Amino acid sequence: MANQLRQQIEQISREKNINPDVIIAAIEDAILTAAKKYYKGAEDLRSRFNGESGQIEVFAVKQIVETVENAETQISLGEAQWLIPEAELGAEIEFPKPTDILGRIAAQTAKQVIFQKVREAERDNVYAEYSGRVGEVVNGIVKRQEMGDLIVELGRAEALLPRKEQSRAEAYQAGDRVRVAIVRVAKAAKGPQVVVSRTDPALLMKLFEMEVPEIYDGTVQIRGCVREAGERAKVAVISRERDVDPVGACVGMKGTRVQSIIRELRGEKIDIVEWNDDPTAFVLNALSPAKVSRVSVVDEEQRIMEVVVEDKQLSLAIGKKGQNVRLAAKLAGWRIDIKSEEEKRREVEAEMARMARIVDEIRSLEQHGVGAKTVQKLIDAGIAGLAHLIDVTDEELTALEGIGPKTAEKIREAAGQAKLEWDQRDTAAAAEAERLAAEQAAAEAALAEGEGTAESA
Numbered sequence: 001m002a003n004q005l006r007q008q009i010e011q012i013s014r015e016k017n018i019n020p021d022v023i024i025a026a027i028e029d030a031i032l033t034a035a036k037k038y039y040k041g042a043e044d045l046r047s048r049f050n051g052e053s054g055q056i057e058v059f060a061v062k063q064i065v066e067t068v069e070n071a072e073t074q075i076s077l078g079e080a081q082w083l084i085p086e087a088e089l090g091a092e093i094e095f096p097k098p099t100d101i102l103g104r105i106a107a108q109t110a111k112q113v114i115f116q117k118v119r120e121a122e123r124d125n126v127y128a129e130y131s132g133r134v135g136e137v138v139n140g141i142v143k144r145q146e147m148g149d150l151i152v153e154l155g156r157a158e159a160l161l162p163r164k165e166q167s168r169a170e171a172y173q174a175g176d177r178v179r180v181a182i183v184r185v186a187k188a189a190k191g192p193q194v195v196v197s198r199t200d201p202a203l204l205m206k207l208f209e210m211e212v213p214e215i216y217d218g219t220v221q222i223r224g225c226v227r228e229a230g231e232r233a234k235v236a237v238i239s240r241e242r243d244v245d246p247v248g249a250c251v252g253m254k255g256t257r258v259q260s261i262i263r264e265l266r267g268e269k270i271d272i273v274e275w276n277d278d279p280t281a282f283v284l285n286a287l288s289p290a291k292v293s294r295v296s297v298v299d300e301e302q303r304i305m306e307v308v309v310e311d312k313q314l315s316l317a318i319g320k321k322g323q324n325v326r327l328a329a330k331l332a333g334w335r336i337d338i339k340s341e342e343e344k345r346r347e348v349e350a351e352m353a354r355m356a357r358i359v360d361e362i363r364s365l366e367q368h369g370v371g372a373k374t375v376q377k378l379i380d381a382g383i384a385g386l387a388h389l390i391d392v393t394d395e396e397l398t399a400l401e402g403i404g405p406k407t408a409e410k411i412r413e414a415a416g417q418a419k420l421e422w423d424q425r426d427t428a429a430a431a432e433a434e435r436l437a438a439e440q441a442a443a444e445a446a447l448a449e450g451e452g453t454a455e456s457a
Contacts, residue, residue, distance in 0.1 A: 018121045024049045026117030031056040031099060033113050042072045045097065059094035126157045127192035131185040137206035140196070142176045152178060157194055165197035169230030169266040179264065181206065199229035204270075207261045208235065214249040223275040226330040230268055232319075234286065234327045238275040247272050271327075279334060283307065286328035290317035293341065303334045314340040358385045361422060368414035377402060378411070386419040 009027075013020045032047040035058045039045065043060040050057050062075040064087055080087035087093065140152035140159060148163040150172060161180060172178060180196035181203040187193075197203065205225050214220040215237075224236035237246040250272045251258050258270055271289070276282040280295040283305055290313050298304040309317045317338050318325050329336045339347070362379050364386075366372055381400055383389050390412070397408040 012118065018118065018125065022121045023114075023118065026114050026121070027056055029117060030113035031058060035097060035099065039097065042070070044073050046094070056099065058097040058099050060097055061092050061094055064089055064091050064093065123192055126194075127185060127187060130154075130157060130182060130192065130194045134182050134184060135202050137179060137181050137203055137210075138196075139177065139179055142172045142174055142178055144174055150178075152180060152196060154194065154196075157192070159194040159196045161196050161198065165195070165199050167198045167230035167266065167268070169268065170198060179203070179207075199227060201225040201227050201233075204233055204235065204261070204265070207264055208250060211257045211260050212250050212252075214239075214244060214246075219244055220246045220249050224331050226327050227268075228323060228327065230266065232269045232271070232323050232327060233265075234271045234273060234331045236273050236275040236282070236286070236331055247274055273331075279332065280305065283328065283332050283334060283336060286331050287317050287324065287336075287338075290324065292317070298337070305334050305336050307336055307338045308344050309338060309340060311340045311342050314338065358383075361386045361418065362389070364418045364422070365411065365414045368417050370411055370414045374403065374407065374411070386415050386422060389415045390419060 009020050009023050012018065012023055028047040028049055032045060035045050035047065044062070045058060046061055047056055047058050049055075060072075062073055064077055064080045065074045066077060066089065068074045068076050075093060077087065077089055080091075080093055084093065138154055140154045142161075143151045143153045143158065145151070150161040150166070152159045152161050159180070159182070161178075165183070178198070180198055181200045182194060183197045183200050183202070184195045185192055186195070204227060205222050208222060209215045212220065215222065219241055220237055220239050222235060223238050225233070227233040235250070237250055239246040239249070249257075258272065262268060262270060273285040273288050276285060280297065284292045284295050284307075287307065287309075290309060292313075293308045293310060295308075296306050298306050307317070316324070319327075325336055325338055359379060362375055362383060362385070365375050365378075377400055378389065383392065394405065394408050394412075397403055397411060398405060403411070
């Protein structure tokens, strides 16, 4: 019997990959629970595995005291010394309790406790194993589908591949082999839940590590990776050795290395770009395959850049549904505003026209009695047109050199008169433009009607 229990413990230990001590502790707890249920007293019962006999022994433990207040948990010093001559106050004496009389119900309870403890130990082992492997890529087999999610068998554990972590370009059936990245391991009521992904950038990075020896040995490093799974990805790489081309190493001879990864990801397009510590240079690389004319930082604090490309490169730089610029922005960590050369030219022309209009408005004050030198002072002070000048306070005007209260009042009156004239001029120009647009529309309609009549004839 002793050998049989030991063999069973060792067998469970091997099958479940659980430390034998954990199983022994589970059996001790189970027998103790069954004993307490059977004896139903207030005794301090304890259990222990006897390695020599291979039996689980149960004891009622009593503490040695001078005056016994509870006979079930205490024993007098005299009685204790009669049993054990060297007994002392405060020590404990164990009284064996028979376990062969626990009965069928107690045995069933013990069995349930053992199973529960073994399951808990299994869950702890799975959690301990996989929680330290987040970010790793593992092979699995699709076991079944549940409401769009896939259950993937990883060996000793089942993993969840949620619908949102699946690539739109892929479809799997039960029994299919799949390579996934472990993204998180969470403790749940039913045991640890291992969540895996086919869309996480970690999967792409590990695939490159497996396919490119230079990445595996650290010669080439992946500094950034972003994906829109099933459609496009961008990977930024850098070389630690001057004579190794990082992009070429990842692409491989005739594209063999990157093509292998593209096949694994079911045709996902991959742009491999060179990392650069200079943000402007890196953004220029990140927008590949588009050719960029120039890059400028608009707001360093808000991390905003403006990129200008040739007109014919604009659609390529933006990409399908904005995909290229969106991935480039995520890779670089900057907001990217893309403009064509024509857009930029119109923007510059509009800004120049606005500045010219401001100067013209301020200079029109000369026609209303304001001196040329005073007008120049207003321009130099950055007054942005007549509307701005009207809103400027007397204190701000008199703060300008050579402008006193009377001059400020004169300027304000002149600004009101000039603004009225400019508004009238703008209204007339808008009406004229509307009239010309109407005439042109009428002419085009008449021309179209004439062409239709000629065709019918």
